[in-house]
Amino acid sequence: MTNHKTAVVYVRLKDGVLDPQGVTIHKALTQMGYDDFTSVRTGRFFELEIKADSEDIDRKIDEVCSKLLANPVIETYTVEKR
Amino acid sequence: MTNHKTAVVYVRLKDGVLDPQGVTIHKALTQMGYDDFTSVRTGRFFELEIKADSEDIDRKIDEVCSKLLANPVIETYTVEKR
Numbered sequence: 001m002t003n004h005k006t007a008v009v010y011v012r013l014k015d016g017v018l019d020p021q022g023v024t025i026h027k028a029l030t031q032m033g034y035d036d037f038t039s040v041r042t043g044r045f046f047e048l049e050i051k052a053d054s055e056d057i058d059r060k061i062d063e064v065c066s067k068l069l070a071n072p073v074i075e076t077y078t079v080e081k082r
Numbered sequence: 083m084t085n086h087k088t089a090v091v092y093v094r095l096k097d098g099v100l101d102p103q104g105v106t107i108h109k110a111l112t113q114m115g116y117d118d119f120t121s122v123r124t125g126r127f128f129e130l131e132i133k134a135d136s137e138d139i140d141r142k143i144d145e146v147c148s149k150l151l152a153n154p155v156i157e158t159y160t161v162e163k164r
Contacts, residue, residue, distance in 0.1 A: 010127070012129075022128070025150065025151070028150060029146055032146070032149070032150070034145075034146055036132055036136040036142055037130050037131060037132060037133070038132070038133055039130075039131040040128055040129065040130055040131075041128070041129040042126065042127070042128055042129075043126065043127050043128075043129070044125065044126045044127070045092070045124070045127060046104070046107065046122055046124055046125075047123040047124075047125070048119050049119060049121045049122075050118055050119060050120070051117075051118050051119070051120055054118040057118060060118055063116075064111055064114075067114070068107065068110060068114070069107070
């Protein structure tokens with residue numbers, strides 16, 4: 001078992017799911033004169049500090065992602081360990 | 083000048099700034115029986131697709147971060163190019 005101190009969970013909307021916040025930001029950028037961008041997609045991330053003596057942490061992280069941190073119907077997530 | 087197709091901006095609260103959303107998630111995890119985590123911090127990210135012929139894009143990204151995407155008073159941001 002390998003222990004990591006931190007796991008970062010990145011949650012983003014699935015491809016094809018409309019991102020109204022991203023669309024709004026893109027419009028705002030264009031109105032501000034920044035016309036170098038073709039699209040903006042938004043997401044969120046969670047930095048989870050893990051106890052040193054945790055066991056089976058990969059499975060637990062996967063569970064909390066699908067139960068609490070992400071909505072599997074419209075979102076995907078990736079986990080990065082540090 | 084180097085062109086990149088995508089820039090990802092990660093925005094997080096500065097150290098020491100209270101993260102109520104993270105605190106709430108941490109409490110929820112504990113109540114759900116997941117007691118392997120000592121803290122949760124939240125953040126958001128923005129995937130910016132950049133036009134191929136953009137010039138001076140590093141400066142522009144820095145400007146839109148501090149003007150629109152982040153609140154420099156309480157947040158920090160990092161930019162990752164892909």
